[in-house]
Amino acid sequence: MLKYLKYFLIIFTVIIFFNSCSTVPITGRSQLDLIPDNEMLSMSFQQYDQFLKDNKESTNQQQTTIVKKVGERVAKAVEQYFTQNNLAQQLQGYKWEFHIIDSKEVNAWCMPGGKVVVYTGILPITKTEAGLAVVLGHEIAHAVAKHGNERMSQAMIAQLGGVALSQALKEKPALTQNIFMTAFGIGTQVGVLLPFSRLQESEADHLGLIFMAMAGYNPNEALDFWQRMASAQNGQAPPEFLSDHPSDQTRIEKIKNEIPEAMKYYNK
Numbered sequence: 001m002l003k004y005l006k007y008f009l010i011i012f013t014v015i016i017f018f019n020s021c022s023t024v025p026i027t028g029r030s031q032l033d034l035i036p037d038n039e040m041l042s043m044s045f046q047q048y049d050q051f052l053k054d055n056k057e058s059t060n061q062q063q064t065t066i067v068k069k070v071g072e073r074v075a076k077a078v079e080q081y082f083t084q085n086n087l088a089q090q091l092q093g094y095k096w097e098f099h100i101i102d103s104k105e106v107n108a109w110c111m112p113g114g115k116v117v118v119y120t121g122i123l124p125i126t127k128t129e130a131g132l133a134v135v136l137g138h139e140i141a142h143a144v145a146k147h148g149n150e151r152m153s154q155a156m157i158a159q160l161g162g163v164a165l166s167q168a169l170k171e172k173p174a175l176t177q178n179i180f181m182t183a184f185g186i187g188t189q190v191g192v193l194l195p196f197s198r199l200q201e202s203e204a205d206h207l208g209l210i211f212m213a214m215a216g217y218n219p220n221e222a223l224d225f226w227q228r229m230a231s232a233q234n235g236q237a238p239p240e241f242l243s244d245h246p247s248d249q250t251r252i253e254k255i256k257n258e259i260p261e262a263m264k265y266y267n268k
């Protein structure tokens, strides 16, 4: 009897696994995706509003205008890409929002549903609109490629035995929220797990290049931005990049190789 139970569990797990996979646009990689989109979005919208309440927004009108302008252009490009590739359904429920937080932290992120935050501390490194488009393209790529869901699914299995998100929120709200925040590269400390994997970082670079190009920014500018980021770091990586990211030089080389592909999308 036990033997059958074991087989049953294996088959059950395999079925769950294959029903819980999705495919990353552009790269075609298949990924674990346990948390339903609607649960992810409602958690995201809630955490985003809370974050904006707890943090001070920049009052610099010029900075705010530029972040919104570049953000909206990149978001439009993403929507265009998804529509052209019959993936528009994946962006269902997205409500794009761009806010800029007064903070020395060199950071930016995008939660599921298009909820973006840029920290003023990253602006001296982005410098230009195209530099900002590199960062926004990269962060939005993490969100639309469902990297947070993937990361969170892994953490939910490891730390909570794969229970449903709603149940986890009821039973262990602090831990669940912590997993969520860390899965999206928010917060200054490496908490329960590292934010994004090396593979996800490279994927976000790749997708981000295409999105920025479609938004009308020259993808070659990504090389300048990552050079500036490398020299600004002084050996210390900013929070979103605390993850297992490739070394600066490897990253820049990889981006260089992807530029010809992105140039095909460049909307001058």
Ligand SMILES: [Zn+2]
Residues within 6 Å of the ligand: 138, 142, 196, 201, 204, 240, 241
């Ligand atoms: Zn990243």
